[in-house]
Amino acid sequence: MSAKPMGTGTAEPRADGAQRALDTRRAGLWFGALAVLLLALSAARPLSVPDEGRYAEVSRWMLVSGDWLVPRLNGLPFFHKPPLTHWLQAASLAVFGVHPWAVRLPGVLLGLLMVWFGFIVVRQLLGAAVAGRAAFMLGASGAMLIGAPYVNHDMGVATWISVAIWSFARAFSFPDRQAPHAGWACLGFLACALGVLTKGLIGVALPALVMLAWVSWTRQWRRVWRLPWVRGLVVFFGVALPWFVVIGRQFPGALAYLFGVQQFSRYLGTGFNNAQPWWFYGVGIALLLAPWSVFAGLEGWARLRTRRAMTARTGKDPWVALCWIWLAVILLFFSIPQSKLIGYIFPALPPLAVLAALGWHRLMDGRRTARAWLAALALLPVLFSVGLTVAYPHVQRREGMARDVALELRTRLAPGDVVLVTGDYPFDLPFVARLRSPLVVVQDWPRLRAKEGDTWRRVLLDAGGFEPALAAEVLRTPDALQQEAHVPGRWLLAPNRPGPRDPPIADAWRLVDRGRAWTLYRSSPLPASERPVATR
Incomplete structure (x- = not known):
């Protein structure tokens, strides 16, 4: 009973x-x-930033990479x-x-x-x-x-x-x-x-x-x-x-x-x-x-x-x-x-x-x-x-939403193109633009490694510690802006309001679109013999 x-x-x-x-x-x-x-x-509504952009992109990257075991943010273990x-x-x-x-x-x-x-x-x-x-x-x-x-x-x-x-x-x-x-x-x-x-x-x-x-x-x-x-x-x-x-x-x-x-x-x-x-x-x-x-x-x-x-x-x-x-x-x-x-x-x-x-x-x-x-x-x-x-x-427009420039980038991006970002991190852009490769994030990483607190920069630095070789490719120093400006298939995102420590944007980067919070640039290719030599 x-x-x-x-x-x-x-x-x-x-x-x-x-x-x-x-x-x-x-x-x-x-x-x-x-x-x-x-x-x-x-x-x-679109994705909000930073949380929804970050966690949605970690999930999307499982599909892009085929790696369902390791959660990854910008390609790095998260x-x-x-x-x-x-x-x-x-x-x-x-x-x-x-x-x-x-x-x-x-x-x-x-x-x-x-x-x-x-x-x-x-x-x-x-x-x-x-x-x-x-x-x-x-x-x-x-x-x-x-x-x-x-x-x-x-x-x-x-x-x-x-x-x-x-x-x-x-x-x-x-x-x-x-x-x-x-x-x-x-x-x-x-x-x-x-x-x-x-x-x-x-x-x-x-x-x-x-x-x-x-x-x-x-x-x-x-x-x-x-x-x-x-x-x-x-x-x-x-x-x-x-x-x-x-x-x-x-x-x-x-x-x-x-x-x-x-x-x-x-x-x-x-x-x-x-x-x-x-x-x-x-x-x-x-x-x-x-x-x-x-x-x-x-x-x-x-x-x-x-x-x-x-x-x-x-x-x-x-x-x-x-x-x-x-x-x-x-x-x-x-x-x-x-x-x-x-x-x-x-x-x-x-x-x-x-x-x-x-x-x-x-x-x-x-x-x-x-x-x-x-x-x-x-x-x-x-x-x-x-x-x-x-x-x-x-409300979120003030917080750095990149949806407008991401939609523009999605229509223009070709296979093999590389997207660089400087000044800040556009959390919603990889998801909206449906990127197939990680962003190249340009910061003064050696200085930040020693003093950065609980920020998105610390998140990427910590993630890069688990795969240093990949981190060396996607976490670049400011000289990358000059080196990549004349390479074909390069795109650059920068905040409309750069911070006092953000590196200047070289004249070789051509303006493509200015959104509410971000500006999109494209490289001006030079012959291979005239391009700056990349350094890591």
Whole structure:
């Protein structure tokens, strides 16, 4: 006989077959509408810089190079993150072509997975009404509408973390079993492995911290030892480990760089960009889930007033406690480092949405105008996201978008041509222009090597350390501008507003196109006997 899940005993009475069918149809229509809206937002704007241009190009380069093992930026090994996001994006580009919406599609699908999987599990733990409202609030939030169609790793790792936590929670939700449900637990181990392949150790560390805190609160340690550890660890290491083993053998020092520099040092260090105060994520997540986060606050206040905040361990309360613990652990974990980016807090969105749904139930259920208010409030994040999507390209013009000159270059570029860039790095240009070879980046690299901080220049210098021969070809010093000016098939990009240390553009470079942020030049060929001798 199947066990009855914890938390369903106090749920609303089971609807008849017709009502269940109607609820399923409504959920399907809502989910379909969310998918269409996310796809429309994905297609409505060009790539932003630097993040979307950088990560989209890493994925595109897998197709160009045929190397699906090593993520590469400008042809150089890029070991800031593991490869799962780039595998998914490269596969989408292979199927649908090199378009911004295609590289955004995996993020959209992962965001939809976060909403759908949470709905499936929360429906069993807290009832269909809470699950439906939580899914609606999470989908109709700025975090989902802006974060899912954004090309980086944040939505992906947040989805796998949420799938892992919900899976382990579901495994523990069968009180008549002495051991947690093995199938759900193994799904949790698989999600942790996919989280590690997406963004490293937080893919397993955060689910582990949340579940350890919750198990301690609910005093279920005896059941922890009965998890299917052997099968689960076989699944986890079988999925997560092979890529790291291969990369560690092929590139000595790559794992120390990925885990040591890009994860531990970035988490504990003080020399990285984006320093923010400790309260940054508390305010940030409230805005990301606005206006629904107000109802989560009301739910917390009501529980404190009635002295029932996570005190009972029967019925629904263990799962409400899980949501509060989950939210607190994620907020605390990411508030410790000085370097903070808003997308890091995405793993805290699912529990906050559930708490907001509970707060809505407490305040609005039974009111005739509840459904109208729900629809009206949902319009706020939708209109904000649409407005931001439309306005964002105009804002980004000031940040060095090279799309206009990239489109011009794409029509003129011939096989074998080489593109040089000086002064700055046009993150979106290789993707938009569909370059088949790396950019030759002209900087005073010997000087920068000793003093450059957490910038794109340091990223390329670090990447070049793993393949010095290729780095010598694509990271050139300023004398390359003079040497290449008379070689056929050479193109040069320079910022419209050069910096004080940028090398001058030789007169031999002919102006081709001046965009909003970048200027495109072409070389003036000389006979081979008269060309300057190249030096490295």
